[in-house]
Amino acid sequence: MSRSAHPAGPRHADVLTEGHYSAPPADLNSLDPKVWSSTVTRDKGGELTVGGLEVSRLAEEFGTPAYFLDEADFRSRCRAWADAFGRDADVFYAGKAFLSRAVVRWLHEERLNLDVCSGTELATALDAGMPAERIAFHGNNKSEAEIRRAVEAGVGRIVLDSFQEIVRVAHIAQELGKVQKAFIRVTVGVEAHTHEFIATAHEDQKFGIALAGGQAAEAVRRALKLDGLELTGIHSHIGSQIFDMAGFEVSARRVVQLLAEVRDEHGVQLPEIDLGGGLGIAYTSEDDPREPHEIAKALTEIVARECDAAGLRAPRISVEPGRAIVGPTAFTLYEVGTIKPLEGLRTYVSVDGGMSDNIRTALYDAEYSVSLVSRTSDAEPMLVRVVGKHCESGDIVVRDAFLPADLAPGDLIAVPATGAYCRSMASNYNHALRPPVVAVRDGSARVIVRRETEEDLLRLDVG
Numbered sequence: 001m002s003r004s005a006h007p008a009g010p011r012h013a014d015v016l017t018e019g020h021y022s023a024p025p026a027d028l029n030s031l032d033p034k035v036w037s038s039t040v041t042r043d044k045g046g047e048l049t050v051g052g053l054e055v056s057r058l059a060e061e062f063g064t065p066a067y068f069l070d071e072a073d074f075r076s077r078c079r080a081w082a083d084a085f086g087r088d089a090d091v092f093y094a095g096k097a098f099l100s101r102a103v104v105r106w107l108h109e110e111r112l113n114l115d116v117c118s119g120t121e122l123a124t125a126l127d128a129g130m131p132a133e134r135i136a137f138h139g140n141n142k143s144e145a146e147i148r149r150a151v152e153a154g155v156g157r158i159v160l161d162s163f164q165e166i167v168r169v170a171h172i173a174q175e176l177g178k179v180q181k182a183f184i185r186v187t188v189g190v191e192a193h194t195h196e197f198i199a200t201a202h203e204d205q206k207f208g209i210a211l212a213g214g215q216a217a218e219a220v221r222r223a224l225k226l227d228g229l230e231l232t233g234i235h236s237h238i239g240s241q242i243f244d245m246a247g248f249e250v251s252a253r254r255v256v257q258l259l260a261e262v263r264d265e266h267g268v269q270l271p272e273i274d275l276g277g278g279l280g281i282a283y284t285s286e287d288d289p290r291e292p293h294e295i296a297k298a299l300t301e302i303v304a305r306e307c308d309a310a311g312l313r314a315p316r317i318s319v320e321p322g323r324a325i326v327g328p329t330a331f332t333l334y335e336v337g338t339i340k341p342l343e344g345l346r347t348y349v350s351v352d353g354g355m356s357d358n359i360r361t362a363l364y365d366a367e368y369s370v371s372l373v374s375r376t377s378d379a380e381p382m383l384v385r386v387v388g389k390h391c392e393s394g395d396i397v398v399r400d401a402f403l404p405a406d407l408a409p410g411d412l413i414a415v416p417a418t419g420a421y422c423r424s425m426a427s428n429y430n431h432a433l434r435p436p437v438v439a440v441r442d443g444s445a446r447v448i449v450r451r452e453t454e455e456d457l458l459r460l461d462v463g
C-alpha cells in the first residue's frame with residue numbers, strides 16, 4: 001500500500017490526542033525482550049517463533065485467536081521468585097491471573113504455593129494435586145459453602161476479610177472440629193499509583209479491614225478469642241500493576257506496626273505477614289518493572305528494619321505475585337481481518353478476537369504493544385488501532401501502535417504480555433468462543449485449555 005494511502009509516522013502521531021507513542025519505533029521488526037517471553041525470537045525467514053515453533057504453524061494447528069504460553073519462561077519466573085525470597089519466605093502465585101490444571105502442576109513442581117479466591121479456583125487447585133496446606137484462600141465475600149470446602153480440604157490459610165467472616169470461619173471450623181489457620185486482611189491506607197479499579201489499599205473500597213480507627217486491631221482482638229481460629233498473620237495487598245516500591249514499603253511498615261501493637265496488647269507475636277501481589281510488568285517498551293530479587297531485597301530489608309526498631313522477631317514473609325509471573329509468559333495471536341484507513345486519523349486494524357479475549361484495554365485503559373509476526377516488513381510504519389470484532393466502539397485491543405503500512409488481511413499479529421487477566425477475564429460477549437491456551441515448550445505445543453465450541457455454549461442454553 002502506498003504511503004499516501006496510509007500517511008504514517010510523525011504525521012499521524014501529531015493527531016494523537018491520548019496516545020503514548022510520539023514516534024514510531026526505529027525498527028518495527030525487532031522484538032523487545034522486555035515484553036516478549038524468553039524463548040520468543042524471529043527465525044531466518046522473519047517469522048516469530050516461541051519454544052522453537054513458528055507462529056504460522058501454531059495458527060494452522062490451533063487456530064486464532066489463541067493464547068500461547070511459554071512454559072519454560074513461566075517456570076523460570078517461578079524459580080526467580082522462589083530464589084529471590086529464599087527459604088524464609090513463601091511465594092504464593094495468585095491464581096486469578098490465570099489458572100489451569102497444567103499451571104497448578106508447574107507451580108507444584110517449582111515449589112510455589114497458590115492463592116485462590118473462589119471455590120472453583122480451589123477445586124481446580126485441589127484437582128490438579130496442589131497440597132491443601134500450600135493454598136491460601138481469599139475473597140471479600142466467601143460463601144459458607146466455600147469456607148466449608150476450604151476448611152474441610154485443610155487449606156493452609158484463610159485470609160479473613162471482614163468482621164462477619166472472622167466469626168463465620170471460626171464457627172465452621174469449630175463445627176468441623178478443626179482449628180483453621182487464618183490471616184486478617186488489612187487496608188493500610190496507601191494510595192497505590194495505578195488504575196482506580198485495581199488499587200485496593202485506600203480506605204474507600206470493599207477489601208479488608210482498615211488499620212485506621214483501630215478497626216484492624218479490633219479484628220485481631222476478636223479473632224484471638226475464637227477457638228476455631230489460629231491467627232497466624234496479617235495480610236495486605238495494595239493493588240496491581242504497580243511500579244513504585246514506596247507503596248509496598250509503607251504497607252510493610254504499617255503491617256509491622258500492627259504486629260507491635262498486637263504484641264503490646266496481647267503479649268503474642270503473630271509469626272507471619274503477607275504483603276500481597278501487585279508488581280507491575282512491561283506491557284510496552286516504556287515500562288520498567290522491578291526484578292523479583294530487587295523486590296525481595298526491598299521488602300525484607302524494610303520488614304527487618306521496622307521489626308528491629310519495634311523489638312519484634314522478623315516475621316515470615318509471604319508475597320502473592322500473579323501478573324509478574326504469568327503476564328509476560330504469553331502472547332495472543334490474531335489474524336488480521338478488515339483494515340480501514342481513516343485519512344488524517346489512524347488506521348483501524350480489525351482482528352478475529354477483541355474485548356472478549358482481552359477486556360483490559362476497555363476496562364483499565366491498559367496499554368499493549370503489537371507486532372506483525374508472520375513475516376517481517378520494510379514498509380513504512382503506520383499508526384494503527386487494533387480493534388476486535390465486537391459490537392462496541394470501545395472494543396479496542398491496542399489503542400495506539402505502529403504496524404507496517406503493507407499490513408494485509410490474513411497477516412498474523414501478536415500482542416505480547418497477555419498471560420495475566422486476559423483468559424481469566426475472557427467473556428462470551430457476542431457469543432464469542434473463548435480462545436484456547438496453548439503451552440509451548442522445547443519444540444512442542446499442547447493445548448492446556450481448549451477452545452470453546454458452539455456445543456459448549458449451546459449446552460448451557462437449556463431454554
Ligand code: LLP
Pocket residue numbers: 094096097115138198237239240241276277278279320321322323324360364420421425
Ligand atoms: N493477592 C491478592 C489478595 C489480590 O487481590 C491480587 C490481585 C493478587 C494477589 C495478585 O496481584 P498481581 O500480582 O497479579 O497484580 N484484573 C486486573 C487485576 C486485578 C487484580 C486483583 N487482585 C487487571 O487485569 O489488571
